[in-house]
Structure formats: structure tokens, C-alpha cells
Amino acid sequence: MEYAKPLPNYLAKRYQGWKATSYADNKVWYRHLAEEGQRPRAMVISCCDSRVHVTSIFGADQGEFFIHRNIANLVPPYAPDGDHHGTSAALEFAVTSLKVAHLIVLGHSNCGGVNGCYDMCSGQAPELEKKSSFVGRWMDILRPGYNRVKDMNLDDEAEARRQLEKAAVVISLENLLTFPFVKSAVEGETLSLHGLWHDIGEGGLQNYDPETDMFVDV
Amino acid sequence: MEYAKPLPNYLAKRYQGWKATSYADNKVWYRHLAEEGQRPRAMVISCCDSRVHVTSIFGADQGEFFIHRNIANLVPPYAPDGDHHGTSAALEFAVTSLKVAHLIVLGHSNCGGVNGCYDMCSGQAPELEKKSSFVGRWMDILRPGYNRVKDMNLDDEAEARRQLEKAAVVISLENLLTFPFVKSAVEGETLSLHGLWHDIGEGGLQNYDPETDMFVDV
Amino acid sequence: MEYAKPLPNYLAKRYQGWKATSYADNKVWYRHLAEEGQRPRAMVISCCDSRVHVTSIFGADQGEFFIHRNIANLVPPYAPDGDHHGTSAALEFAVTSLKVAHLIVLGHSNCGGVNGCYDMCSGQAPELEKKSSFVGRWMDILRPGYNRVKDMNLDDEAEARRQLEKAAVVISLENLLTFPFVKSAVEGETLSLHGLWHDIGEGGLQNYDPETDMFVDV
Amino acid sequence: MEYAKPLPNYLAKRYQGWKATSYADNKVWYRHLAEEGQRPRAMVISCCDSRVHVTSIFGADQGEFFIHRNIANLVPPYAPDGDHHGTSAALEFAVTSLKVAHLIVLGHSNCGGVNGCYDMCSGQAPELEKKSSFVGRWMDILRPGYNRVKDMNLDDEAEARRQLEKAAVVISLENLLTFPFVKSAVEGETLSLHGLWHDIGEGGLQNYDPETDMFVDV
Numbered sequence: 043m044e045y046a047k048p049l050p051n052y053l054a055k056r057y058q059g060w061k062a063t064s065y066a067d068n069k070v071w072y073r074h075l076a077e078e079g080q081r082p083r084a085m086v087i088s089c090c091d092s093r094v095h096v097t098s099i100f101g102a103d104q105g106e107f108f109i110h111r112n113i114a115n116l117v118p119p120y121a122p123d124g125d126h127h128g129t130s131a132a133l134e135f136a137v138t139s140l141k142v143a144h145l146i147v148l149g150h151s152n153c154g155g156v157n158g159c160y161d162m163c164s165g166q167a168p169e170l171e172k173k174s175s176f177v178g179r180w181m182d183i184l185r186p187g188y189n190r191v192k193d194m195n196l197d198d199e200a201e202a203r204r205q206l207e208k209a210a211v212v213i214s215l216e217n218l219l220t221f222p223f224v225k226s227a228v229e230g231e232t233l234s235l236h237g238l239w240h241d242i243g244e245g246g247l248q249n250y251d252p253e254t255d256m257f258v259d260v
Numbered sequence: 261m262e263y264a265k266p267l268p269n270y271l272a273k274r275y276q277g278w279k280a281t282s283y284a285d286n287k288v289w290y291r292h293l294a295e296e297g298q299r300p301r302a303m304v305i306s307c308c309d310s311r312v313h314v315t316s317i318f319g320a321d322q323g324e325f326f327i328h329r330n331i332a333n334l335v336p337p338y339a340p341d342g343d344h345h346g347t348s349a350a351l352e353f354a355v356t357s358l359k360v361a362h363l364i365v366l367g368h369s370n371c372g373g374v375n376g377c378y379d380m381c382s383g384q385a386p387e388l389e390k391k392s393s394f395v396g397r398w399m400d401i402l403r404p405g406y407n408r409v410k411d412m413n414l415d416d417e418a419e420a421r422r423q424l425e426k427a428a429v430v431i432s433l434e435n436l437l438t439f440p441f442v443k444s445a446v447e448g449e450t451l452s453l454h455g456l457w458h459d460i461g462e463g464g465l466q467n468y469d470p471e472t473d474m475f476v477d478v
Numbered sequence: 479m480e481y482a483k484p485l486p487n488y489l490a491k492r493y494q495g496w497k498a499t500s501y502a503d504n505k506v507w508y509r510h511l512a513e514e515g516q517r518p519r520a521m522v523i524s525c526c527d528s529r530v531h532v533t534s535i536f537g538a539d540q541g542e543f544f545i546h547r548n549i550a551n552l553v554p555p556y557a558p559d560g561d562h563h564g565t566s567a568a569l570e571f572a573v574t575s576l577k578v579a580h581l582i583v584l585g586h587s588n589c590g591g592v593n594g595c596y597d598m599c600s601g602q603a604p605e606l607e608k609k610s611s612f613v614g615r616w617m618d619i620l621r622p623g624y625n626r627v628k629d630m631n632l633d634d635e636a637e638a639r640r641q642l643e644k645a646a647v648v649i650s651l652e653n654l655l656t657f658p659f660v661k662s663a664v665e666g667e668t669l670s671l672h673g674l675w676h677d678i679g680e681g682g683l684q685n686y687d688p689e690t691d692m693f694v695d696v
Numbered sequence: 697m698e699y700a701k702p703l704p705n706y707l708a709k710r711y712q713g714w715k716a717t718s719y720a721d722n723k724v725w726y727r728h729l730a731e732e733g734q735r736p737r738a739m740v741i742s743c744c745d746s747r748v749h750v751t752s753i754f755g756a757d758q759g760e761f762f763i764h765r766n767i768a769n770l771v772p773p774y775a776p777d778g779d780h781h782g783t784s785a786a787l788e789f790a791v792t793s794l795k796v797a798h799l800i801v802l803g804h805s806n807c808g809g810v811n812g813c814y815d816m817c818s819g820q821a822p823e824l825e826k827k828s829s830f831v832g833r834w835m836d837i838l839r840p841g842y843n844r845v846k847d848m849n850l851d852d853e854a855e856a857r858r859q860l861e862k863a864a865v866v867i868s869l870e871n872l873l874t875f876p877f878v879k880s881a882v883e884g885e886t887l888s889l890h891g892l893w894h895d896i897g898e899g900g901l902q903n904y905d906p907e908t909d910m911f912v913d914v
């Protein structure tokens with residue numbers, strides 16, 4: 043791998059600072075985590091977006107959340123076809139090996155992936171329809187969400203995009219249940235599912251309420 | 261989605277505390293991020309492991325790192341077959357849309373996914389060889405790494421597992437270069453690749469040095 | 479400009495070393511910065527003092543902070559009289575063009591400019607009162623601070639000088655708000671102000687707390 | 697100053713890391729600097745631009761360079777009119793109190809201030825001509841440079857803007873000599889002047905050569 047470069051100096055400095063402070067002050071906990079292994083209470087499926095730090099929002103310590111991050115916090119449907127499925131593998135590991143108690147899907151505002159899906163499905167981004175577009179093929183998971191939002195006949199496109207962000211959470215929750223090990227854990231009451239949507243600019247957080255099919259402020 | 265539950269109360273409380281403090285004190289920055297969009301300097305490919313917080317280690321603010329997290333921080337080889345590829349989609353979005361300058365693969369000690377791969381390849385976990393095992397099929401990406409480690413003829417199995425964690429970083433870096441958009445950005449000097457391995461218990465950080473093919477302390 | 483001299487050889491050597499190492503390793507980032515333009519998160523108003531490197535203290539990379547440095551980190555009051563106002567121009571550019579989210583005034587210990595102001599106002603340096611003294615006329619900005627410190631009736635002159643260093647930060651923050659574009663950005667919650675004082679010898683950092691009107695350790 | 701906010705947490709963390717590493721390792725030097733005062737070898741007049749770190753380029757330690765940073769690294773002409781002149785005050789302090797040996801004006805590529813001047817002088821930014829524009833009135837210092845560049849009759853506007861960046865260095869050097877204390881120090885050979893231009897993307901550095909009136913690679 044001749045192409046690999048050294049870490050930029052300012053990041054090396056910051057790391058050394060972290061080691062001399064946060065690490066040094068909590069060495070006991072880091073060693074405990076290394077020796078005893080992780081026992082996270084929850085798995086969080088969040089977006090790669092640089093603006094969404096679930097550990098900050100929930101004051102989470104090292105060891106609390108098993109976090110999978112992908113574009114638009116999507117869960118694809120169950121498809122045991124022998125291919126590489128990163129999200130499904132993370133899910134399987136969290137539920138069957140780590141036996142997490144909670145599965146949280148965390149959507150957010152201003153989502154580039156969701157906007158790409160909206161553009162693709164509304165014909166504004168034909169390049170995303172190509173077979174070679176990884177982003178497009180990934181966002182296909184949310185295509186059923188676009189159709190639901192379209193059926194709402196919203197006048198305001200910004201509102202439609204926001205609804206699609208929320209649909210990404212609901213569809214992921216639905217897809218979670220297509221995994222036999224998730225379904226049986228939920229039905230056996232050893233696992234609970236949660237859907238959240240986070241407003242980056244306003245610092246808001248909404249929880250999906252299945253009774254009303256709405257997101258309500260936490 | 262009748263199964264979704266409300267957010268556990270202690271998480272709701274923590275969120276409300278965050279909103280009244282960290283968010284309130286930095287409202288300006290969160291709004292800036294929402295309005296101006298994200299411009300992360302780097303994409304980090306890290307593990308889902310609950311013990312690895314790259315934002316802490318590097319003192320990173322909201323907005324600095326676009327973070328993809330999957331089991332064992334793996335990048336699969338380029339395969340534009342029209343299926344859902346979460347890692348490849350995140351990569352494509354980061355490199356072609358966000359135009360990040362750095363791509364950092366961050367491996368770590370005590371990795372459950374890597375240990376699963378070791379067990380599978382050494383015949384200690386036949387259940388992972390099944391077509392239906394998402395973890396096994398995902399860890400197939402690292403199978404060439406197992407063969408490299410086996411060729412080292414190490415007596416110490418713990419050391420062999422550690423070498424496999426490091427191989428996961430190197431193989432991911434190699435696979436990154438199979439993506440045409442990564443290769444051309446690296447060759448065009450608009451993107452640089454970095455491989456790191458983090459020791460959870462000791463707070464260590466090592467950087468992959470291509471000249472010696474070794475990981476050296478940062 | 480017949481007087482210009484070549485760069486001293488040791489500086490040319492150091493530059494060539496930087497280019498062959500730091501620049502070469504991070505060429506990608508420097509090109510990114512050149513092509514995409516700067517998007518600093520904050521403006522820092524710091525002193526020219528050779529001992530104060532805000533980028534070191536905060537592990538800041540190229541591109542993070544827009545930095546104005548003048549004697550004693552002062553902001554003069556708003557005065558749109560058509561003259562050359564370097565500080566006001568830097569402020570206007572940062573707030574209205576770059577739309578930084580944070581404005582940080584960083585004072586420090588052992589400040590020669592502040593000591594000059596103290597000497598001038600206490601009658602120990604009459605030469606600074608002359609119209610032709612640029613340092614004296616610049617330090618006039620801090621004269622209201624001297625009066626505040628005098629009203630504290632401190633016995634210890636070293637402590638009084640330290641208080642004047644801190645007053646330089648507070649008065650600059652007050653003067654910032656006389657600029658209409660700063661005031662409206664602060665009130666519109668797109669800009670936040672921060673006052674810091676740095677102890678060079680002890681490596682200390684204190685933050686101005688408006689509730690108690692005191693500086694407290696970070 | 698009711699508006700002041702606490703320092704964002706990630707900056708507080710980074711500072712604490714710096715204190716535990718860079719500061720702790722060099723406490724002796726920081727204390728020496730605090731107790732003995734600064735004795736910088738040079739004054740550097742650089743731009744506020746977040747991408748230009750003169751301390752990096754020249755591997756400078758705390759204590760080496762007295763650094764004034766303003767928009768476009770400009771020095772206004774000598775004007776002892778009793779007003780607040782930040783640049784002139786910094787200059788006076790460096791030359792008459794600190795007795796620096798070198799005065800370095802460091803220009804750079806992609807300069808927003810210089811581009812503003814170009815736009816203003818070529819009629820593309822009439823708003824900068826207003827009396828109330830601090831940026832415009834500050835960039836008036838460079839107006840004679842625009843006229844020189846115009847006289848070059850360059851076809852390529854990008855090249856003309858680059859020439860104006862270099863003219864900003866030469867005009868600042870010329871204005872330096874209008875200060876009696878600079879002129880007498882230069883003529884008495886206790887101070888030397890240097891003009892540099894830095895290419896951000898290419899990591900280049902050029903030195904002004906008065907014999908040819910050209911900038912040549914260092």
C-alpha cells in the first residue's frame with residue numbers, strides 16, 4: 043500500500059493531547075473495556091453525516107452504544123444471498139452476539155443522502171439512476187418512502203424532503219423486522235426498536251409514535 | 261410500525277440536558293452547520309465497536325469528520341453490480357460529492373469482527389461459513405488477510421489476531437484503490453489515504469508506514 | 479524597493495524542509511484549501527506577541543481560524559469615517575463575507591501593550607501620551623479599562639496590570655457590539671462571542687463568564 | 697458583556713490536551729518566555745487568512761516571530777494624526793521597543809482581500825467604494841497597486857490578480873519606509889526588510905528581488 047500517508051501533524055498532536063488527558067484520567071475504564079469486552083446497551087443506526095454526533099446528544103461514554111453509520115441511516119431488507127452486507131452484518135452481530143436491548147434508528151435534517159433520493163425519484167438527478175451509482179443503488183432502499191411522500195401531495199418541497207427523512211426512519215424500522223433474529227427478539231421482548239429524527243440547526247429530537255404514525259418531540 | 265417504543269426516559273433526560281447546555285451554548289455553530297451544509301475535512305472508516313470514539317481521540321467538532329462505521333472497519337472491493345453497497349455508497353458520496361481531502365481507516369484492538377474472521381478461517385467457527393451468516397459473509401472481505409497472517413507462522417495466537425486487525429486496515433486501503441474515483445483522486449493528489457490502528461486498553465495509536473509495511477506509534 | 483533583502487538562509491532552509499515534509503505529506507489538503515477557499519469556523523483576535531500561538535493551544539489546522547493579531551488584542555469602537563481601519567476591516571470580512579460562527583478575543587499575561595497602557599495612564603510613560611506615539615494612541619482604546627482597574631483600588635500593582643489585561647478582553651467584547659453587523663449577527667444567533675485570557679508561563683486559560691464578570695479556568 | 701459564551705467543549709478539550717503535552721513538555725521554555733520577556737528575531741506582517749500559518753512554514757517556536765496579521769498584509773503610509781492605527785502601532789512597538797532585526801511582509805495566493813481590491817478598482821464591486829465599507833477603505837491602501845497592474849495590460853485576469861497580490865507586498869515595503877523609525881533603522885543597518893509571496897496550493901515561496909523587481913523562488 044505505497045499510497046498511505048502519515049497522519050497530519052495537527053491530528054497527531056490532538057491525539058497525544060487526548061492520551062495525556064482523557065485517556066490518562068480514565069485509564070481504568072479503558073482497560074476495563076479492553077479486558078472485559080464491550081457490553082453496549084444499544085445499537086444506533088445513524089448517518090455518516092459529520093454534523094450528527096449521537097454520543098454528544100446522549101452524553102454517551104465509551105462502551106454504551108454500538109454504532110453503525112451509513113448514508114441516510116438505512117436498513118436494507120433481509121437478503122441472505124451470500125454477498126457482503128455491511129448493515130446486516132452489524133445488525134446480526136449486535137442482536138445475536140452482543141444482545142443489545144435497544145435498536146435506535148436516528149434520522150436527521152438536511153440529509154444529503156435523502157435529498158439525493160428525492161432528486162433521483164423526482165427525475166432531477168438521472169445520473170443517480172445508473173447501475174454504477176453506489177449512492178443511487180443504496181438510496182433505492184428508500185424509494186418506497188418517496189412514493190409515500192408523493193402520495194401526501196405536499197405543496198412545499200422542503201416539507202416533502204423532511205417527510206422523506208422521517209420516512210427513512212420508518213422504512214428502516216420496517217426493514218428491521220424482516221430479519222428473523224430481530225423479529226424474534228422483539229416478539230420475545232428482549233429487544234426494543236426506536237425511531238428518532240434530529241433537527242441539526244434547532245437541536246430538536248423527535249420520537250416516532252406508532253399509534254399516530256407521527257414524530258413527536260422528546 | 262406498531263413495534264416502535266418511546267425513547268427510554270434516561271436517554272430523553274440526557275438529550276434534554278444536552279439541549280439546555282451544549283446545544284444552547286453553541287446554537288450558533290449548529291445553525292451554521294445546518295444552513296451552510298457540511299464540509300468535512302476527512303472521511304473516517306471506523307468500527308461499530310462501542311469503545312472506539314474517533315471524535316474524542318481527535319478532539320473533533322461537529323462538522324469535521326464524515327464517519328462510516330461498519331464491522332471491523334472494512335472496505336469491500338469495487339463491485340458495481342447494482343446491489344445495495346452501504347460502504348461503497350458512503351465512499352462515493354464522501355469522495356465525489358463532499359470532496360474530502362483525507363480518507364482514514366481506523367482499526368482497533370480487541371475487535372470482535374476480526375476475531376470472528378480468525379475463528380472462521382481457522383475452523384473454530386464453522387457456523388460463520390454459512391451462506392446465511394451476514395457476519396461471516398462480511399468478514400470474507402478479510403479472508404485474504406487471514407492467509408497473510410497464517411504465512412507469518414506466529415506462535416502466539418493473540419499476536420496473530422492482532423496482526424489480523426492490522427491486516428484489516430491494510431486490505432481496506434488496498435480495496436479503496438480498486439474504486440476508480442478513489443484511485444484517480446489519489447493519483448491526482450486531491451485525496452490522501454491513511455491507515456491507523458488503535459489500542460483501546462493502552463490508549464495507543466499507530467500509523468501504517470508503507471515503506472516498512474509496519475504500524476508505528478503516532 | 480531597493481532596500482529589500484533576500485530571506486536569511488536559515489529561514490530559507492527551514493522553509494525548504496517544511497515543503498519537503500509537512501507540505502509534501504499534506505499536499506492534498508493544501509490544494510483543497512487553495513481550490514475550495516477558506517471556510518474558517520472562527521475569527522480569533524489575538525496579540526502580536528511572539529509567545530502566543532493560538533493554533534498550537536487549540537490544535538488548529540490550516541483553515542480553521544481566521545486570525546487577526548494586533549497589539550494587545552484590541553477592538554476599537556465602530557467608527558465608519560472613511561479612514562484605514564485594519565481591525566474593523568478584518569472584522570467586517572470575517573463576519574459578513576466568511577460568516578464565521580465564533581469571535582474569540584484572546585488576551586494574555588505579560589502583555590507589553592497593556593503594560594504600556596498602564597504606564598501611560600498612571601503617568602509613568604508621558605512619551606506615550608504624545609500625538610505622534612502610535613502605540614499610545616492605539617492603547618487609548620484601553621483607557622476606559624485603566625479607569626475600571628483604578629476603581630478596584632488594588633494594592634498589588636502586578637495584580638492591577640493583570641486585571642488590565644483582562645479588561646482589554648472585556649472592553650474589546652463591548653466594542654465588538656458597537657459594530658452593527660456584529661450586533662445583528664449576535665442577536666440573530668449566527669455569531670457567538672468568547673473572551674479568553676491565557677497565562678503564558680503557567681500554560682493557563684481562563685474564560686470570561688458574564689454572569690459573574692470573572693474569568694474562570696477552562 | 698452579557699453576550700459572551702463559554703468556549704465550545706471540543707476547544708476546551710483540545711486546550712487541556714495541549715497543556716498536558718506540549719506545555720508540560722516545554723514548561724521551562726514557557727516560564728522562561730514569561731519571566732524574561734519576548735525577544736523575537738523578526739516581525740512578520742501576514743494576512744488574517746486561515747490558510748497561512750507562518751509559524752508552520754518557518755518551523756517557528758514560541759518567541760521567534762512578532763506577528764501582526766491584517767487583511768492582505770498591508771502597511772498603510774505613515775500618518776501620525778492621533779487616531780487608532782493598529783498596524784502602525786504594531787510596527788512602532790516591534791522596531792523601537794523590541795528592536796527586531798527583520799521585518800517580513802508575507803503575501804499569499806488566493807487572497808480574498810486582494811481580490812476585493814481588484815473587484816473594487818475594476819468597477820465590479822461598487823459596494824466596496826462606500827465610505828462605510830471598512831474592507832473597501834482598508835483596501836484603498838492597495839489602490840496604487842491596482843494602477844500598476846493595470847499598466848501591465850495583462851490579458852489573463854487570474855495573472856493580474858496574482859500580480860496584485862505581489863504588488864501588495866511591494867507597496868507595503870514602500871510604505872514601511874515612510875515611517876521615520878523604520879527608515880533610520882534600515883539606513884543604520886539595524887533592521888532589514890523582506891518581501892515574500894506564498895502559494896498556498898503549491899506550497900511555494902517567492903522572495904522579492906529589488907534588482908529585477910521580480911519575485912523569485914526561495
